Amino acid sequence: MAVSKCTRLTGPLIKQLLDSVDNVLFDCDGVIWRGDQAIPGAVGVINLLRKNGKRVFFVTNNSSKTRKMYAEKMSLLGFDAKEEEVFGTAYCLAMYLKTIIKLEGKVYLIGNNAMKQELENVGIQQTGSGPDLIFGTPSDWANVPLDPEVKAVVVGFDWDFSYMKLNRAMQYLSNPDIVFVGTNTDTRLPLEGGKAIPGTGCIVKSVETAAQRQAQTVGKPSRFMFHCVASQFGLDGARCLMVGDRLDTDILLGSNCGLKTLLTLTGVSTLADAEAHQKSGAPERLGMVPDYYVESIADLLPALQG
Amino acid sequence: MAVSKCTLLTGPLIKQLLDSVDTVLFDCDGVIWRGNQAVPGAADVIDLLKKNGKRVFFVTNNSSKTRKMYAEKMKTMGFDAKEDEVFGTAYCTAMYLKTVLKLEGKVYLIGNNAMKEELENVGIQHTGTGPDLIFGTPSDWANVPLDPEVKAVVVGFDNDFSYMKLNRAMQYLSNPDCMFVGTNNDTRLPLEGGKVVPATGCMVKAVETAAQRPAQVVGKPSPFIFDCVASRFKLDGARCLMVGDRLDTDILLGSNCGLKTLLTLTGVSTLADAEAHQRSGSPQRLVMVPDYYVISIADLLPALQG
Numbered sequence: 001m002a003v004s005k006c007t008r009l010t011g012p013l014i015k016q017l018l019d020s021v022d023n024v025l026f027d028c029d030g031v032i033w034r035g036d037q038a039i040p041g042a043v044g045v046i047n048l049l050r051k052n053g054k055r056v057f058f059v060t061n062n063s064s065k066t067r068k069m070y071a072e073k074m075s076l077l078g079f080d081a082k083e084e085e086v087f088g089t090a091y092c093l094a095m096y097l098k099t100i101i102k103l104e105g106k107v108y109l110i111g112n113n114a115m116k117q118e119l120e121n122v123g124i125q126q127t128g129s130g131p132d133l134i135f136g137t138p139s140d141w142a143n144v145p146l147d148p149e150v151k152a153v154v155v156g157f158d159w160d161f162s163y164m165k166l167n168r169a170m171q172y173l174s175n176p177d178i179v180f181v182g183t184n185t186d187t188r189l190p191l192e193g194g195k196a197i198p199g200t201g202c203i204v205k206s207v208e209t210a211a212q213r214q215a216q217t218v219g220k221p222s223r224f225m226f227h228c229v230a231s232q233f234g235l236d237g238a239r240c241l242m243v244g245d246r247l248d249t250d251i252l253l254g255s256n257c258g259l260k261t262l263l264t265l266t267g268v269s270t271l272a273d274a275e276a277h278q279k280s281g282a283p284e285r286l287g288m289v290p291d292y293y294v295e296s297i298a299d300l301l302p303a304l305q306g
Numbered sequence: 307m308a309v310s311k312c313t314l315l316t317g318p319l320i321k322q323l324l325d326s327v328d329t330v331l332f333d334c335d336g337v338i339w340r341g342n343q344a345v346p347g348a349a350d351v352i353d354l355l356k357k358n359g360k361r362v363f364f365v366t367n368n369s370s371k372t373r374k375m376y377a378e379k380m381k382t383m384g385f386d387a388k389e390d391e392v393f394g395t396a397y398c399t400a401m402y403l404k405t406v407l408k409l410e411g412k413v414y415l416i417g418n419n420a421m422k423e424e425l426e427n428v429g430i431q432h433t434g435t436g437p438d439l440i441f442g443t444p445s446d447w448a449n450v451p452l453d454p455e456v457k458a459v460v461v462g463f464d465n466d467f468s469y470m471k472l473n474r475a476m477q478y479l480s481n482p483d484c485m486f487v488g489t490n491n492d493t494r495l496p497l498e499g500g501k502v503v504p505a506t507g508c509m510v511k512a513v514e515t516a517a518q519r520p521a522q523v524v525g526k527p528s529p530f531i532f533d534c535v536a537s538r539f540k541l542d543g544a545r546c547l548m549v550g551d552r553l554d555t556d557i558l559l560g561s562n563c564g565l566k567t568l569l570t571l572t573g574v575s576t577l578a579d580a581e582a583h584q585r586s587g588s589p590q591r592l593v594m595v596p597d598y599y600v601i602s603i604a605d606l607l608p609a610l611q612g
Contacts (some may be wrong), residue, residue: 131439134465139341141465142501158445159440161469166504187515195448198472198516206512210504247546301428 006274009262009292013302017292020090021241021260024049025229027220028060028070030245030267031297034075035191039266041298043078048304056085057229057260059242061184061219061249062246063156065088065201066114066121083234089183089219092228093154096218101179104149108172110158110165110203114185119154132164141167155207156183157200166210173211180211184219186249190267219242221252226259243297247288248271255287263290264297312580315568315598320609323598327547330355331535333526334366334376336409339383341497345572347604349384352453354610362391363535365548367490367525367555368409369395369462369506372420372427390538395489395525398534399460400424400522405519407485411457416464416471416509419449421489431455438470447473461488461513461521463506472512479517480604486517490525494553494561496573526550527558549603553594555581569596570603 009017026032032042049056056080058070063072067083074081093115097103109120109126119126128145135140144167153169172178187201204215218224229235237258244250245267251274254261263274271293277285294300315323332338338348355362362389364376371379373389380387399421403409413425415432425432433453440447450473459475478484494509510521524530535541543564550556553572557580560567569580577599583591600606 069317134438138495138497138503141503142497159469161472163465163467163504164510166467166508169503170504187518189444191444191448195445196446196476197444198512200474202472202512202515203469205515206508209508209511212493276506 005291006263006278006289007259007292009294009299012294014300017241017260017262018049018052018300018303020239021054022239023055023057023233023235024241024243025059025226025259026297027244027246027250027267028058029062030190031243031264032058032079034266036077037192038053038077039296039298040081041296041301045297045304047080048301050080052304055233056081057233058086059220059225059229060086060088061186061200062189063093063183064112064114065090066117067091069114087225087229088114089156090118091112092225093156093181093218094122094124095184095228096181096224097124097152097154098122100224101152101181103152103179106147106149108147108150109156110161110169110207111154111156111183112158115154115156115262123271125149128160128165128168129160131160132162132168134162134164144168146171150178152179152181153207154183155200155204158203161203165230166206169207170210173207173213178212180215182215182217184249185217186219186246188268220246220249221256223253223256226253226257227288239243245269247290248276251290252288254264254290261290261292263293264295265293266296269271311597312569312584312595313598315600315605320606321541321599323547323566323568324355324358324360324606324609326545327360328365328545329541330547330549331363331365331532331565332603333550333552333556333573334364335368336496337549337570338364338385340572342382342383343498345384345602345604347602347607349386351603351606351610353386354607356386361539362387363539364392365526365531365535365559366392366394367492367506367611368495369399369489369525370418370420371396372423373397375420392529393535394420395531396420396424398531399462399487399489399524400428400430401534402530403430403458403460403487404428405612406530407458407487409458409485411455412455414453414456414459414475415462416467416475416513417460417462417489418464421460421462432460434471434474435466437466438468438474440468440470448477450474450477452477454543455485458485458487459513460487460489461506461510464509467509472516475513476516479513479519486513486519486521488521488523490555491523492525492552494574497553506533526552526555527562529559529562532559532563551575553583557596558594560596567596569599570601571599572602
């Protein structure tokens with residue numbers, strides 16, 4: 001396939017692209033919904049893709065829901081989706097620890113209830129989630145008791161993140177044999193009305209700075225996210241389309257795994273961002289240029305309905 | 307003066323160096339104390355320097371004490387030091403906001419009581435200190451009410467640091483006219499027994515990542531902290547010696563301001579770190595090579611007593 005051209009997807013091109021793939025993988029935040037608001041037309045697109053014989057999957061870096069919770073949110077918003085079709089990083093991280101790291105031992109978790117549940121579902125115990133307030137003196141912090149069964153520090157979206165958690169993670173990670181894994185490095189989470197809040201990337205960065213070590217990252221653009229889906233459903237990358245709103249996660253994952261890529265402009269990245277990567281000519285930036293772009297995935301409707 | 311040679315300071319060299327300066331500036335953590343334990347011999351070194359007619363100042367990136375609190379800690383630990391000889395970043399950040407940024411308006415403060423006091427001492431109001439726990443939904447976080455009088459976000463050492471504070475800072479900083487100042491970038495605070503806890507740099511990094519903007523940093527190696535001392539006491543950089551334990555803050559500040567530099571090995575940086583910078587040949591690293599090093603500042607005692 002030729003070098004990504006960042007072509008506007010319109011007219012007969014839409015049907016041509018859809019005919020060339022069997023599977024469509026959607027990012028969620030900024031693509032099919034923003035916060036708790038569905039993108040207008042998104043439900044129609046997904047229903048029609050299925051009617052047209054395509055398999056549809058959802059691949060999101062958001063670690064705050066289990067597959068079950070995602071299926072429930074989708075149902076509420078009118079999307080037709082089953083639990084097994086949704087791949088969030090709470091689930092994928094648990095799979096990564098179980099199948100790739102083959103972790104034997106506990107996790108010190110900076111995360112949320114969804115991550116707790118997905119870890120429990122694969123039989124991995126955790127310690128640390130929930131509020132963790134400061135107490136005592138700096139000397140107490142430095143000498144905080146460590147659970148000897150902890151063999152990994154895991155960082156995901158944690159709205160109870162605190163200095164004490166940062167400290168505990170740092171103390172555990174001073175042992176080089178402790179594994180360090182993050183769900184994703186997105187710096188912002190886009191919500192309704194163009195608003196945003198800090199993303200997991202800010203928390204991961206904080207822990208990496210204290211620990212003076214880099215986290216292994218499970219979420220896009222790491223290939224593991226695609227591998228998780230592909231291995232369970234026998235997908236051929238060349239017959240897959242990745243639809244996302246972030247060049248440095250969704251589109252880069254697509255490029256890394258040989259998928260076709262479609263950027264939608266309802267989320268984080270802009271057309272100007274994509275064109276800047278294209279003009280740069282730098283090899284590490286060209287992977288972030290999408291094959292195609294649309295203003296919104298609703299732009300696919302005419303071709304699907306016709 | 308010749309290129310920094312990282313020479314062991316011993317024998318007649320000590321007296322030679324001390325005779326060539328009128329003023330000695332000491333870092334605190336890892337140099338004269340570790341947590342609440344004085345480095346053996348440090349109090350005597352300071353006494354004798356003063357007896358020998360040298361002026362002595364303390365320049366620390368630690369933002370958790372006011373000048374008054376530092377003077378009290380020093381007294382408790384047997385050091386002879388007055389309030390106006392101590393320059394911590396709580397004080398220097400307040401001075402920076404007042405005299406350099408000429409701030410008119412409030413500060414959203416991620417910090418501590420000492421920073422609060424030093425801001426109040428220069429007439430700058432602040433909001434945000436103390437615990438700040440999560441409430442509501444992500445939408446509530448994105449729409450958290452902002453005080454229109456806030457004109458700067460300031461980040462220092464905050465053991466109540468939380469996701470909610472990170473969020474508020476990000477929301478304020480989405481206004482490009484809102485200033486962004488950090489006390490320092492040190493990633494770790496060294497305590498007794500070789501232990502460490504996470505330092506302010508981890509929190510500054512989290513906020514910079516969320517805000518997608520760099521903070522203006524007041525502490526070492528920024529020349530401002532030397533200017534703070536030099537302008538008050540009319541110091542001539544060439545007749546000053548900077549004594550510190552960190553190559554990337556203390557020694558770099560010394561190089562940036564034309565001071566002589568002495569590395570002590572009782573804190574964060576090692577001799578191997580210094581020699582690696584020296585061997586690198588790269589200009590940005592050569593400025594982190596100290597002129598001299600000692601194992602501990604107690605090594606200065608023989609020359610001072612003799």
